[in-house]
Amino acid sequence: MANKQLIKGNIALAEGALQAGCRYYFGYPITPQNEICEFMALKMPQSDGVFVQAESEVAAINMVMGAAAAGARVMTTTSSPGFSLMQEGVSYIAAAHLPCVLANVQRGGPGLGNIAPGQADYFQAVKGGGHGDYHLIVLAPASPQEMFDFTFLAFDLADKYRTPVLILSDGIVGQMAENVEIKDSLKPETISKPWALTGARGREANVIRSLWLNETGVEENNFRLQDKYKIIIEKEVRFEEYMTDDADIVFIAYGLSSRITRGIVDKARKQNIRAGMLRPITLYPFPYDKIKDLVSRQCKALFVVEMSAGQMLEDVKLANEGRAPVYFDGTLGGRMPSEEKILPQLKTIKLS
Amino acid sequence: MAPEVIFKKPDSLREKIFPYCPGCGHGVIQRLMCEVIDELGIRENTIAIAPVGCAVCGYDYWDVDVSEAAHGRAPAVATGIKRVHPDKTVIVYQGDGDLASIGMAETIHAANRGENFTVIFVNNTNYGMTGGQMAPTTLLNQVTTTSPCGRSAHGDGFPIRMAELIATLPACQFSARTTVADVNGILKTKKYIKKGIKLQNEGGGYSFIEILSNCGTNWAMPAVKANEYIVENIVKVFPLGIYKDTTQEKGEA
Structure with missing residues (x-):
């Protein structure tokens, strides 16, 4: 029988991490994700794991680096201002x-913004975020169930590619409660x-590094990173x-915006x-290729809905390569997209 | 009969020439650290954190597992490692800009949590590798490239005494200041490093060893004079001694 629970997205994310074998969590309180820290503070010791409340997000991400270097499945969670503070560590990791x-x-x-849901950290998430040429794998859940599923998946992807994986969620998906199947x-x-790093017993010593002072070391490491991103x-x-x-x-919409947009699609069809x-x-x-494919076939217009001034919009335009007109509705400062505002616009779009 | 070897390079120190300036204390301190690792037989059980600055490539010299850490973040990285491997010896090696300036929060909080690792803190009163800028440990009136008229208490503040500060934290088990500027100090430095690591390996908790070391190049002094300067002047601002030792009451210097 499926184990279904009515839980918040934040709790579902934490459950997904535990299910994935994460036993090390380092975090710092910030709204609207505090449920994750609080859940981990309770559950990690009960699961033979470790919870440490770090002195800052800067410290938390570096504790994550240490635990990752030591070979553990490890996680930290935060919200926008905290993620900015973590960028130094993310670049090193x-x-x-x-x-x-x-x-x-x-x-x-x-x-400091507010504690309403946002999607304005898209650039920071998908273009690198910290210094240097790097990327994270970025997963965007749209429901508490996906908070569980994607977090579980994220640990496997992280280990497979030896890369940080980011769950890019928002205050509503984190705070809303739905039935979640704890798989x-x-x-x-x-x-x-x-x-x-486990102690160099019977092997050469291991070194975790991002510094090379010779002429080619950093370039070679960059090639390794880029080869990985190609795969x-x-x-x-x-x-x-x-x-x-x-x-x-x-x-085209992701996360919370996609839930609202799904309703707009249903009403438009009617x-x-x-x-x-x-x-x-x-x-x-x-999914650049998928968008290119859509506008190369029957699709006559694209309409991007996101809670930012147009960040994913830039990637959609890159994929579109000028083929179809691209419309946009962006909400700012924690406001959510509105069906009432977007739906009437559809009638004015010429689909010839 | 083969002659008895009475002095040799520690096994945990790689066959490589140190890159440090002539007379620099880093080479001495790292040799002492590796001698202790050898004597305790923990080379295959040790994970070290390389600092930023002159000793950043510590892994080129120490034949143990090593992680780099960002400027100031070594205690946080060490926390992550030690929490995953509580049975391994974790050694954090940091300089004064790293530990007492940008990493002050990580330093204090790791000590305050009583993380069970050993911190080797090299205090040479300036940022060495970046070219001799003012550090939190720079002496009053000391000329550096960013205190060209000498450090002023008004505006630049006072040299921070880390061994004393750390000793005030209840979770700290051992905090001491020593120097590698003379033979007596070198012997004591080794004794304190060994004490800190043994304490850690017995599950005893956080230990902190501050070591006054010269930076002859940036101080614009020959190494011998720089070491004399430590013994004659710097120790007046940074007195040597044990500031906390929960295994004994406060001892002599």
Whole structure:
């Protein structure tokens, strides 16, 4: 019998981490993701794991780096201002090819912003975020169930590619409660980590590093990173299509925005407008080819809905390569997209 | 009969020439650290954190598992490692800009949590590798590239005494200041490093060893004079001694 529980997205994310075998959690309180810290403070000791409340997000991400270097499955979670503070550590972790899982339950920004849901950390999430040429694998859940599922998946992806994986969520998906199936029969993949720091017993000493002072070391490490991203782009693009087969107008939205947009598609269909939606699940790697494919076939217009001034919009335009007109609705400062505002606009779009 | 070897390079120190300036204390301190690792037989059970600055490539010299850490973050990285491997010896090696400036929060909180690792803190009163800028440990009136008229208490503040500060934290088990500027100090430095690591390996908790070391190049002094300067002047600002030792009452210097 399925183990279903009515729980918040934040708790579902934490359950997903435990199911994935994560036994090390380092965090710092920040709204709207405090449920994760609180859950881990209670559950980690009960699961023979470790919870440490760090003195700052800067310290938390570096504790994550240490535990990842030591070969453990490890996670930290935060919200927008805290994720900015973590960028230094994330750059080092990516450069040192260390696996870990991070979550940013986004809030309104910039600055202290507010504690309403936001999607304005997209650039930071998918373009690198810290210094240097690196990327994270970025998964965008749209429901508490996906908070569980994607977090579980994130640990396997992190270990497989030796890279940080980011769950890019928001304050509503984190705070909303829905029925979540805790898939307790799922088994995490076990990937050996011969590179980990365990004490050099019977082997050469291992070194976790991102510094090379010779002429070619850093360039070579960058090539290693880029080779890895090529494989990730080839193998890990994930998306969901909703009524795109015959759609004249395809919405593109992720996370919370995709839930609202799904309702807009349903209402548009009732008005005999052939609308559909493409929901990127991985924001990095981004489904460029899928969008290109849509606008090369029947789709006559794209409509991006996101809670920012137009960040994913830029990637959609890159994929579109000028083929179809691209419409946009962005909400700022923690406001959510409005069906009432977007739906009437569809009638004004010429689909010739 | 083969002659008895009475002095040799420690096994846990690699066959490589140190990159440090002539007379620099880093080479001495790292040799002492590796001698202790050898004597305790823990080379295959040790994980060290390399600092930023002159000793950043510590892994080129120490034949143990090593992680780099960002400027100031070594105690946080060490916390992550030690929490995963509580049975391993974790050694944190940091300089004064690293530990007492950008990493002050990580330093204090790791000590305050009583993380069971040993911190080797090299205090040479300036940022060495970046070219001799003012550190939190720079002496009053000391000329550096960012205190060209000498450090002023007004505006620049006072040199921070880390061994004393750390000793005030209840979870700290051992805090001491020593120097590698003379033979007596070198012997004591080794004794304190060994004490800290043994304490850790017995599950005893956090230990902190501050070591006054010269930076002849940036101080614009020959090494011998720089060491004399430590013994004659710097110790007046940074007195040597044991500031906390929960295994004994406060002892002599």
